Amino acid sequence: MEYRELGGTGEMVPEIGLGTWKYKGGPEPLQKGIELGATLIDTAEMYRTEDAVGAAIKGRRGQVFLATKVLGSNLRRDAVIRAAENSLRLLDDDVIDLYQIHWSNSGVPIAETMGAMEELVDRGVVRYIGVSNFSVAELKEAQRAMTKYPVVSNQVLYNLKRREIERDLIPYCVDNDITVIAYTPLADGSLAGRSRLLPDKRGSVLEQVAHEVSKTPAQVALNWCLSRPNVIVIPKSNSVARTVENCAASGWSLSPSQLATLEEAFPI
Numbered sequence: 001m002e003y004r005e006l007g008g009t010g011e012m013v014p015e016i017g018l019g020t021w022k023y024k025g026g027p028e029p030l031q032k033g034i035e036l037g038a039t040l041i042d043t044a045e046m047y048r049t050e051d052a053v054g055a056a057i058k059g060r061r062g063q064v065f066l067a068t069k070v071l072g073s074n075l076r077r078d079a080v081i082r083a084a085e086n087s088l089r090l091l092d093d094d095v096i097d098l099y100q101i102h103w104s105n106s107g108v109p110i111a112e113t114m115g116a117m118e119e120l121v122d123r124g125v126v127r128y129i130g131v132s133n134f135s136v137a138e139l140k141e142a143q144r145a146m147t148k149y150p151v152v153s154n155q156v157l158y159n160l161k162r163r164e165i166e167r168d169l170i171p172y173c174v175d176n177d178i179t180v181i182a183y184t185p186l187a188d189g190s191l192a193g194r195s196r197l198l199p200d201k202r203g204s205v206l207e208q209v210a211h212e213v214s215k216t217p218a219q220v221a222l223n224w225c226l227s228r229p230n231v232i233v234i235p236k237s238n239s240v241a242r243t244v245e246n247c248a249a250s251g252w253s254l255s256p257s258q259l260a261t262l263e264e265a266f267p268i
């Protein structure tokens with residue numbers, strides 16, 4: 001597993017982490033991922049998987065970088081603090097490595113929310129502050145509202161079929177030392193081969209590149225995301241075998257011509 005720096009923190013995180021939205025695989029897939037170096041685990045109060053994550057990482061916490069999120073409807077100061085405490089109770093832990101705002105909420109002053117996030121860092125229950133689904137404009141507002149700590153990450157939709165963030169968000173994050181955590185990197189499985197592979201020409205291009213590099217379409221789709229600076233991916237799988245497959249998307253690179261072939265088939 002290759003690692004990338006989280007924001008400008010000096011903390012190294014794996015370029016492939018483990019998503020847990022709709023996760024119901026029991027402890028084994030997450031534990032196998034950790035064993036293979038996919039030690040960043042992403043959950044959220046919304047997912048109702050924090051308890052399953054807590055159970056899976058019992059006895060392995062030292063190896064894990066734990067990321068969770070506060071709902072966009074819980075962004076008043078007291079609600080943020082309560083949500084973090086509740087997440088820690090479900091995770092059965094005493095520190096969240098990365099606490100992310102799941103989505104912005106124009107009904108709450110951003111300074112109040114970011115102040116609460118900074119308070120959690122001061123209390124020692126959160127190590128780093130991130131956001132999710134933030135546009136460049138929202139990111140700038142959040143950064144301006146911080147008084148002590150940086151925004152280290154923005155978790156956003158990114159995969160071969162959804163490349164919009166290449167226009168402005170990725171360049172902004174590169175310039176500002178913000179890690180892009182790419183969610184739904186397999187386009188909910190539609191880039192991941194087997195019967196669910198895209199039925200059109202795009203699917204055959206993905207398969208052809210996969211064949212050339214002796215990898216699976218899922219591995220190519222994930223590795224393609226990693227060809228971008230500052231990007232890490234968090235595929236989700238309920239299966240040990242597919243987790244092993246996804247982890248093997250790290251440690252090699254597509255050639256410039258393979259990247260170009262894919263990008264022509266999957267235009268922005």
Ligand SMILES: NC(=O)c1ccc[n+]([C@@H]2O[C@H](COP(=O)([O-])OP(=O)(O)OC[C@H]3O[C@@H](n4cnc5c(N)ncnc54)[C@H](OP(=O)(O)O)[C@@H]3O)[C@@H](O)[C@H]2O)c1
Pocket residue numbers: 018019020021022042043102132133155156182183184185186187188189190192193194218234235236237238239242243245246
């Ligand atoms: N911040 C946000 O607003 C937000 C939104 C969406 C997602 N996320 C995060 O991002 C994570 C990943 O996104 P996602 O779950 O939406 O979608 P995804 O990772 O793109 O796709 C997951 C789907 O792909 C299948 N799959 C995984 N690996 C596979 C493989 N190697 N071969 C074939 N099928 C495979 C999974 O099935 P099996 O489980 O059966 O393997 C599942 O149906 C989430 O779990 C969550 O942590 C965040």
